[in-house]
Amino acid sequence: MAHEVRAVVALKKGAPVSVETIVVPDPGPGEALVKIEACGVCHTDLHYREGGINDDFPFLLGHEAAGRVEAVGEGVTDVEPGDFVILNWRAVCGQCRACSKGKPWYCFSTRNATQPMTLLDGTPLSPALGIGAFAEKTLVAAGQCTKVDPAAPAAAAGLLGCGVMAGFGAAVNTGAVGRGDSVAVIGCGGVGMAAVAGAKLAGASKVIAVDLDRRKLERALSMGATHTVDGTAADVVEAVRELTGGFGADVVVEAVGRPETYEQAFYARDLAGTVVLVGVPTPEMKVELPLLDVFGRGGSLKSSWYGDCLPSRDFPALIDLYLGGRFDLDAFVSETIGLGDVEEAFEKMHRGEVLRSVVVL
Structure with missing residues (x-):
């Protein structure tokens, strides 16, 4: 069954973003459906809106996210429904020449979900960095989900998904x-x-x-x-x-x-x-x-x-450092906002007023 959820979309180059209803399919083989709890506003999302990455509009923005796995597709064994996860945009394949040399942080064939998320009229969306997490739910490759200690608040944990880890x-x-x-x-x-x-x-x-x-x-x-x-x-x-x-x-x-x-x-x-x-x-x-x-x-x-990180190694370790009081992730959260506040958050970021605005759902 498909899911209709609210999400922040950049419909065309340079235009203000808008909150749209999108369609997210159930997970297929190797995929996971994640209910997003929080997602940071990163400068890369603004690059997408401005056409600075590519011209594959419309974009489903957001990628610094944490949430709960809601469902998984066939063959998924590393995560299961209910797991608290941080999303990553370099899900290693385990088979390419970098992975086979024991350097998976350089993986040359990282994975994303294969099914498209769409607007209500069926227009396929391009998810930012293969994630698209300014949304109530998103579809990713299961390898993009890194299970971490659920004691960490999502607003802080999600920032490891991109900028802080980088x-x-x-x-x-x-x-x-x-x-x-x-x-x-x-x-x-x-x-x-x-x-x-x-x-x-x-x-x-x-x-x-x-x-x-x-x-x-x-x-x-x-x-x-x-x-x-x-x-x-x-x-x-x-x-x-x-x-x-x-x-x-x-x-x-x-x-x-x-x-x-x-x-x-x-x-x-x-x-x-x-x-x-x-x-x-x-x-x-x-x-x-x-x-x-x-x-x-x-x-x-x-x-x-991506900070030459290996999410399965680095995300849990940094969350443990955070929970142990040695790495202050909370200091990166300047404010928490709603889905409708992303455009204003871009302006604040451009003016240098915030480290991170974080969308909380």
Whole structure:
């Protein structure tokens, strides 16, 4: 039986989103129907609305979500109805060349539900990152459901589904921040703030937050930053070097996704240091660096896919850290809102007023 539910849809490029009634099918083989309890408003959803990802309108937005499994399809064994789960957008296949090499966080053949969700007139919807969770219910591949401790509130837990995991993982998994390291994080939105928190938890001795917004820099101090750099008032590269004995940071996380900030990250790292790009650029952006500098400075230039996370490993571990009082997911929740408030939440996010608005159903 199909389910008619309310959901937030971007019908056409650049137009305000609207709450529509959509049709969600029962799960088929390998699929799960999830009743959404909470979903964060991520900048990626705004990218979808603006046509910055692709032109497959209409989009069913939302992807940072937690909820309860309501039904599962044939062959599903890892989750069952009633399980509290965080949704992920990289359900590993277990069979591709990355998975077969023991590196499933790089899975090259991640899975989504195969049945379409539609508008009432039958128009297929493109779910954001294969999830589409600004909805009362959504259909996903069962592997996109990661079971976690139900003691965690959905509004906080769901944020691990994208931004918090991406930033935390960029520092801890991709950047391999260790005890005593110096770390700089360029861009202190939700992803960058999670990188700050992750670096602190990993034992970094110095965590330098860089942004153009003083409000974000003040917030970063509460999340674990030891120093801040206001990019409107100082040369970022020189400021980071000055704070690290003239050498540069061991790890620099670029959480903006722009050529100019990537160049700052490149030159703000120590020799043989690591640059991690987790900010998402747009297709037309290009970086130009002297090849001799790339060679001469050594080290690593890395891109971080979803914080190089393995949801089955990382989500439960971070929830346990949260419940143990060591990782403050609540600090990322700026406000809770309803389905009809997503467009206003986009405006607040654009103005830098919130870390995360979270839709609670």
